[in-house]
Amino acid sequence: xxxxxxxxxxxxxxxxxxxxxxxxxxxxxxxxxxxxxxxxxxxxxxxxxxxxxxxxxxxxxxxxxxxxxxxxxxxxxxxxxxxxxxxxxxxxxxxxxxxxxxxxxxxxxxxxxxxxxxxxxxxxxxxxxxxxxxxxxxxxxxxxxxxxxxxxxxxxxxxxxxxxxxxxxxxxxxxxxxxxxxxxxxxxxxxxxxxxxxxxxxxxxxxxxxxxxxxxxxxxxxxxxxxxxxxxxxxxxxxxxxxxxxxxxxxxxxxxxxxxxxxxxxxxxxxxxxxxxxxxxxxxxxxxxxxxxxxxxxxxxxxxxxxxxxxxxxxxxxxxxxxxxxxxxxxxxxxxxxxxxxxxxxxxx
Amino acid sequence: xxxxxxxxxxxxxxxxxxxxxxxxxxxxxxxxxxxxxxxxxxxxxxxxxxxxxxxxxxxxxxxxxxxxxxxxxxxxxxxxxxxxxxxxxxxxxxxxxxxxxxxxxxxxxxxxxxxxxxxxxxxxxxxxxxxxxxxxxxxxxxxxxxxxxxxxxxxxxxxxxxxxxxxxxxxxxxxxxxxxxxxxxxxxxxxxxxxxxxxxxxxxxxxxxxxxxxxxxxxxxxxxxxxxxxxxxxxxxxxxxxxxxxxxxxxxxxxxxxxxxxxxxxxxxxxxxxxxxxxxxxxxxxxxxxxxxxxxxxxxxxxxxxxxxxxxxxxxxxxxxxxxxxxxxxxxxxxxxxxxxxxxxxxxxxxxxxxxxxxxxxxxxxxxxxxxxxxxxxxx
Numbered sequence: 001x002x003x004x005x006x007x008x009x010x011x012x013x014x015x016x017x018x019x020x021x022x023x024x025x026x027x028x029x030x031x032x033x034x035x036x037x038x039x040x041x042x043x044x045x046x047x048x049x050x051x052x053x054x055x056x057x058x059x060x061x062x063x064x065x066x067x068x069x070x071x072x073x074x075x076x077x078x079x080x081x082x083x084x085x086x087x088x089x090x091x092x093x094x095x096x097x098x099x100x101x102x103x104x105x106x107x108x109x110x111x112x113x114x115x116x117x118x119x120x121x122x123x124x125x126x127x128x129x130x131x132x133x134x135x136x137x138x139x140x141x142x143x144x145x146x147x148x149x150x151x152x153x154x155x156x157x158x159x160x161x162x163x164x165x166x167x168x169x170x171x172x173x174x175x176x177x178x179x180x181x182x183x184x185x186x187x188x189x190x191x192x193x194x195x196x197x198x199x200x201x202x203x204x205x206x207x208x209x210x211x212x213x214x215x216x217x218x219x220x221x222x223x224x225x226x227x228x229x230x231x232x233x234x235x236x237x238x239x240x241x242x243x244x245x246x247x248x249x250x251x252x253x254x255x256x257x258x259x260x261x262x263x264x265x266x267x268x269x270x271x272x273x274x275x276x277x278x279x280x281x282x283x284x285x286x287x288x289x290x291x292x293x294x295x296x297x298x299x300x301x302x303x304x305x306x307x308x309x310x311x312x313x314x315x316x317x318x319x320x321x322x323x324x325x326x327x328x329x330x331x332x333x334x335x336x337x338x339x340x341x342x343x344x345x346x347x348x349x
Numbered sequence: 350x351x352x353x354x355x356x357x358x359x360x361x362x363x364x365x366x367x368x369x370x371x372x373x374x375x376x377x378x379x380x381x382x383x384x385x386x387x388x389x390x391x392x393x394x395x396x397x398x399x400x401x402x403x404x405x406x407x408x409x410x411x412x413x414x415x416x417x418x419x420x421x422x423x424x425x426x427x428x429x430x431x432x433x434x435x436x437x438x439x440x441x442x443x444x445x446x447x448x449x450x451x452x453x454x455x456x457x458x459x460x461x462x463x464x465x466x467x468x469x470x471x472x473x474x475x476x477x478x479x480x481x482x483x484x485x486x487x488x489x490x491x492x493x494x495x496x497x498x499x500x501x502x503x504x505x506x507x508x509x510x511x512x513x514x515x516x517x518x519x520x521x522x523x524x525x526x527x528x529x530x531x532x533x534x535x536x537x538x539x540x541x542x543x544x545x546x547x548x549x550x551x552x553x554x555x556x557x558x559x560x561x562x563x564x565x566x567x568x569x570x571x572x573x574x575x576x577x578x579x580x581x582x583x584x585x586x587x588x589x590x591x592x593x594x595x596x597x598x599x600x601x602x603x604x605x606x607x608x609x610x611x612x613x614x615x616x617x618x619x620x621x622x623x624x625x626x627x628x629x630x631x632x633x634x635x636x637x638x639x640x641x642x643x644x645x646x647x648x649x650x651x652x653x654x655x656x657x658x659x660x661x662x663x664x665x666x667x668x669x670x671x672x673x674x675x676x677x678x679x680x681x682x683x684x685x686x687x688x689x690x691x692x693x694x695x696x697x698x699x700x701x702x703x704x705x706x707x708x709x710x711x712x713x714x715x716x717x718x719x720x721x722x723x724x725x726x727x728x729x
Contacts, residue, residue, distance in 0.1 A: 267350050274702065324713065331575050332359040333396015336713020341691030 011035050016115040023109070023143025033141060036119050037105075040126035045102075045137035053137035055102060061162040063098035065089060069154045072347040074121065077191045078206030081154055082125035084283060084349055087211045088234065089156040090132055094213035095230045095286065097168045097220045098160035103129065105156050106140040110149040121152065132211040134158065160213075163220060170248035172228040177317040178295035179253065180288045182215065182302055183208070183310040184261040185238055189280035190269045192348055201272070205265045210284030215305045219288065222301040226294035232286050234349055239278040239337045241287055242325045252320025255337070257330045259314045279340040281348045289317060356574030357395070365579045366400035373586050379405040381585055382675055383543040384527060386413035386703025387573040393708040395575035405582065408537060408675040409708075411526055411630060412545060414491040415442050415701035416673060419627045420661040422519055423448040426488050429517060429654060430454065430462040436480065437517075438473035439488040441466045442701045447694060449661045470502035477506070477514040486650045490519040494547040496639065497612040500619045503641070503648045517650040518640055521626060523548045524556045525637035529628070530674060531564050537675040541585040543578065544570035546600055553608025554598050561594040572600040619645055629663070629697060630673030669696035672705055679706040686710065 011031055021028040038046050045053040069085040085105065093100040105125065109118065129136050136156075191207040212232065219227060233241040238260070242253045262270075262277045270277045284307060290298050295313060302308030315327075325337040373379060383389060389409045392398060398407060411417050423446050430437035437454075444455045444466065458464040463483070467473050470487055477485035489499040499516060506514040523545055530536060544557055549570045557568045567588035571581030581599045588595060598604055619642060626638030641649040650656065663669065667689070668682035679685050679698070689695040691710060698704035702711075 264350060271350060271353060326713075329395055330359055331357050331395040332362055333399045335394060335396055338711055338713055341707075341711065 011115055013115050013119055018109050018111060018113040018115060018118065018143055020111050020143050020145065023141055029141065036115070036122045037139060037141070040119070040122035041105075041129065041136040042126070043135040043137065045135065051138075053102065053104075055137070057101065058161060060164055063093050063096040063160045063162050064157070065092040066155065066157040067092060069156070069349060070150070070347050071192065071349050072150065073192070073195050074117065074151050076195050076207055077204075078187075079191075079209040079283075080121055080124050081152065082121040082123075083128045083209050085154040085156045086125050086128035086132065086134070086136075087209050087283060088349060089158040090134055090211045090213055091232045091283075091286070093158045093160035094211070094216040095168070095232055096160070096162055097166045097216060097227065097230065098162045099217065100132070100134045100158050100160040100213050102135055102137045103156050103158040104138045105136050105154060106142075108142050108144060108149055108153040110151055111143055111146040113151055118152065128211070132213065134211075166220060166225060168227060168229045170229055170231070170245055171250075173245050173249035173251050173289045173317045174228065175251055175317055175319040176292055177228055177289050178292050178313055179255065179315040179317065180290060180295065180299055180302065181238070181260065181312050181314045182212070182286045182288075182308045183284075184263045184266065185233070185282055185285060186262060186266040186270060186277035186280035188283040189237070189275075189348055190266045192281075193273065194269070201269070203265055203269055205263065205269065208282055208284035210307055212284065212286055212307060215302065215307045216286070218301050218305055219298060223290055223294045223298040226291040227298070228289040228291065230286050230288045233282050235281050236340050237277070237279040237281055238287065239276070239325070240339050242337065243323075243339050245287075245289065246320075246323040246325050249317070250321075250323060252318040252323060253315060253325040254318050255315030255325070255327045257327050259312050261310045261312055278337060283349060353574070356572070356576045358576065361576055362400065362579055365576065365583055369405070369579070369583050369586055370402045372583070372590065373402050373405055374590060375404065377404060377589070378538075379540055379586060379589060380408055380538050381405065381541050381543060381582060382408040382410045382530070382537075382539045383578070384410035384412040384523065385545045385548070385573075386416070386701065386705070386708070387546060388412075388543055388571065388578055389705050390703060390708050391573055391575050391578055393712040396712075397575055397578055400579070401582070405586070408539060409672070409678075409705040410530070410542075410675060411628070411673040412492065412523065412548075413698070413701050413703035413705075414495070414521070415446060416669065416697040416704045417521065417526070417628045417630065418443075418446070418490055418519055418697065419629045420448055420663055421627070421658045423454070424452070424661055425656055425658050426517060427452055427454060427457045427462070429486060429650065429656065430457050430464050432484075432654070434484045435654075436463045436465060436476065436483040436485045437488055438465050438467045438476060438485060440468075440490070443488060443490065445694060446697050446700045447664075470498045471505075474502050474505055474509075474511070474514065477511050478509065481513055483513060485514050487514070487516045488519075489516045492521060492523050492545070492548050493551045493616075496520045496616050496620065497551060497609075500612075500615045503619055503645055504615070506648060507645075512647075515648050515650040515653050516641065517656075518620070520620065520639040521628065522637050522639070523552070524559075525634055526628065526631060527557075527560060529631050529634045529637070531560070531566065533674060539566065539675070540589050541567040541569070543581045543585070544568040544596075546571060546573045546577070546603070549600065549604040549608070551609050551612050554596050554604060554606050555608070557596045561596050565594045567594050567597070569597045570600050570604050572603065618642075630670035664695050667696040669698045669706075672698055679709040682706070
């Protein structure tokens with residue numbers, strides 16, 4: 001991505017399309033990078049024009065993560081692939097309790113993709129990264145022949161700093177710990193589904209895509225190492241995340257259906273489509289397992305932040321050699337919550 | 350959610366459950382078959398069996414269209430989809446149903462067959478219009494609930510003059526299957542039926558009358574919400590206690606005696622009875638399925654592509670057949686949860702979300718039994 005301003009004609013950002021030459025390493029590529037990506041992400045590291053970004057880091061532990069984004073459609077109510085690519089990767093860093101520092105972005109673009117849409121995506125990423133305070137400091141662009149990709153795929157990598165003394169991990173849940181959820185579930189999945197070809201339905205549900213690191217920073221400040229672990233329930237939803245926790249920690253999980261916030265519109269859409277909101281993806285929610293004595297204070301802290309306003313205590317960790325996730329239904333019966341079987345919805349993020 | 354939450358009210362559920370417990374007579378066995386997968390699903394999801402006394406046993410019926418489709422018909426669909434000119438449109442839950450030799454539509458698609466997942470028959474019509482050079486075939490399955498939409502699609506294709514649209518018809522009839530279960534010689538003992546919900550909105554309650562008059566079995570047509578099911582169980586308990594055999598309608602908010610006349614007429618106009626049709630688990634059942642009338646032969650994929658169904662044998666260890674007849678429960682099958690899971694289904698009951706095995710798996714009912722068994726073992 002790091003090329004100097006080339007000579008020649010500017011890109012036609014209104015009607016132009018990505019051509020194979022935009023990925024060939026020549027002037028056309030330099031134009032694409034300069035006029036779209038540098039313009040949108042502008043920062044001192046990109047301006048330096050090197051093949052890598054260099055920066056100082058404080059002593060201590062670092063966190064690193066990477067994620068690919070192939071969501072379809074690229075634009076959906078409440079967000080787009082660009083926002084998702086920034087928020088999702090930041091959240092993976094934040095779930096370690098870490099403070100995200102910088103990120104990279106790699107684009108695989110299909111020949112013929114409209115430049116105007118690419119610009120819109122890049123601008124959205126730029127906005128998201130500025131709002132989060134996490135600069136996109138390096139990147140890569142490839143163009144593949146028409147039909148070999150679907151519009152654009154994005155990969156982002158992020159590094160962050162873990163506060164001293166904090167060691168969150170999926171194997172740290174213990175019987176008696178409390179399970180907190182930061183807000184209502186299923187919004188992202190339903191928002192994306194509502195715009196899918198041959199599934200489109202009218203709904204005002206917006207994706208919950210958001211960067212959670214500021215909420216996490218407050219949580220860490222309040223509860224510190226009383227927080228055993230955090231996870232963002234993306235693909236596979238809350239059900240998958242709880243099963244992961246149960247298996248990693250060799251414990252059981254019990255949740256109360258009544259305690260789990262689900263927006264009425266999301267509940268209605270799930271009803272219509274035959275989905276369980278527990279299996280539907282989220283992009284701006286987190287689950288935290290916390291020591292019982294710290295749970296109330298942590299919940300109060302979460303609720304004081306806009307991204308945790310609807311936070312709720314949804315259950316607890318129990319001893320269970322089978323590692324079952326069980327739910328008391330609102331109806332009064334009980335049932336096991338399993339991982340989602342098969343593919344509910346491909347390309348949700 | 351209005352019009353949904355009131356049918357899932359926990360307080361009311363406990364009140365009905367108390368009444369069932371009071372009225373069920375201890376010395377009597379109440380073996381009740383819920384015909385539909387939709388009911389099986391609600392029973393598992395809401396834990397209805399936990400609320401019932403021990404002598405009320407729910408037997409899961411064959412009312413899952415994906416489950417009862419014999420393997421040979423899936424083989425047919427795969428052969429069809431492998432034809433270069435054909436685009437096969439199917440509902441998503443058929444994609445992973447195991448076919449002969451470990452094949453499936455999903456695998457055929459990965460191998461290059463043009464198979465599209467659709468959500469309605471109208472999606473298939475739209476596709477046929479958009480891609481006139483393709484032979485678009487809709488893989489039609491289901492009971493009387495999904496037959497009218499197929500009829501509508503054929504009617505629409507005719508009106509639009511679509512020459513590239515046809516239907517691979519596998520529509521089957523509910524009352525015929527209920528009768529086959531009762532006629533099975535060493536079949537399962539059943540005292541009464543929780544009758545179909547959505548099917549009955551189309552055909553009405555009248556077609557079940559023969560089960561009361563000829564077979565002396567009470568039938569209570571019930572909605573798919575958990576309170577509907579509980580109330581229907583209470584109504585069946587009362588009929589059995591009082592020695593009545595009637596067709597009662599718990600699902601009055603949607604079902605009438607005569608059904609949906611327009612849908613029935615349209616089905617009769619386009620479809621006619623097959624002499625016989627094979628059901629997985631139930632075998633050949635006479636007059637149990639529909640085919641397109643000759644007047645609509647151009648839309649009949651079986652004629653258009655000269656399809657001939659070859660018999661196919663299920664995996665001998667798979668108990669789907671006995672489970673569909675109500676003779677076994679999912680956890681009675683050796684494959685269940687071991688070789689056969691939703692990720693690697695061996696039998697159709699594990700594939701469809703309406704199948705008993707899938708419902709038991711998804712809501713972990715079998716695991717609770719397992720846990721209880723383990724606890725009992727430890728205690729003793």
